[in-house]
Amino acid sequence: MSAAAGLDARIQHRFPGFELDISLSLAEGVGVLFGPSGAGKSVALRAIAGLIRPEAGHVRLDRRVLSAQGAKPAWVPPQARRIGYVFQHHALFPHMSVLENIVYGARGIPREAAEPEARRLLREFRLDGLQSHLPGSISGGQKQRVAFARALIAKPKLLLLDEPFSALDNPTRAHMRDCLARIMRGLDIPVLLVTHDLAEAAALAQKMFVCIQGRIHQHGDPAEIVKNPATQAVRDLTSCAR
């Protein structure tokens, strides 16, 4: 049986006092890993990215095995996975300008091709005029769009976003949510986003995975999950988050 295109992952990892065991598959569109703080969402994202090595399970992306344990162990290092990752606090390099940050993301692309592409992304993400600014001198929303552009310039096969709106204030948050929803709709790769905000999850995702205490309790259409929670824990979480 061949695995489906897109992301197919099972992550099993034990921490002191906590066990993560989640399965998720996302062929296309935006998926949201939704759950309370400490549910293991960010750890799962890091394991998919290869930033931590899970004890068991597998990660496959477009049928390519990125990590596997068991009879046929495999491990592709994170830098070779072609996964874009937008970190919670953007993680822009403070010593590089906005343009340099984006061009840095274009590893393997010759500079003469990378720079025009970076300038095109600057225009697309409404960052014109900021190319020579250092990250310390631009706003939170602008930083986030730079982080997006940097993650996308090398044309990854999957985009991971770890709580992308948590570092923003409320008005910027709403604006950025609309802005990113527009950008993500235009991408032809699966996007997996981690959040503990139900409104964000409902606004952005076509598929939601509800993660509670290291387990996926329910997955599917966000509106359907809110309407028909499969377990009491999901009911409590969604009613509390509304």
Add this chain to the structure above:
Amino acid sequence: MLEPLILSLKVALLATLLVAVVGTAVAFALARHEFRGKGLVEAALLLPMILPPTVTGYYLVILLGRHGFIGESLFRWTGWSVMFTWQAAVVAASVVSLPIMIRTAQSAIGSVDPTMVDSSTMLGYSWTETSLHVVLPLAWPGILAGVILTFTRAIGEFGATLMLAGNIPGRTATMPLAIYGHAASGEWRQAHLLVALLTVLSVTFLLAARRVSRRVV
């Protein structure tokens, strides 16, 4: 008067160059890697900082002397011994100042936000590339402060240099050794001048280190 100054500058500059390269590489390895026995390695590397310089010098004589563990083989192969040469002063200054460089650089490298490293990794860069493009520029002020402190320590080195290089005027008598020599023979005017010069140099470099390490990227 100029001879000890020129020799001191030559010795301190060479020692600083050597220590900057070795110390930064060691600091990278210690700051970014966990391995068994790391604590022991760190303690061994920092030993010259807490040992009296004469004891460090004694160890160097045991190691590099004509009948030392390394010195004997070196003499057998090349007919040359490092003892009582200006190169011995470089070795002594390097060994004594290495812990300062390692400590300062390790702390600067360790203070770089790990998310920056993860971010570079996710953009496709190897550990070495990330170290060069991201960690090194971000840790640069701390590393530069380490280099300046290394130079300051190297130019003032006395005990280990005396043990390994001796106090030969015009050959191994760096400024601190020349000061000792002048004071011992009652040549106070020369001693005063050299003391003033060394103090000015040390304070200047110390202020420079403070200024550099405070700079925020």
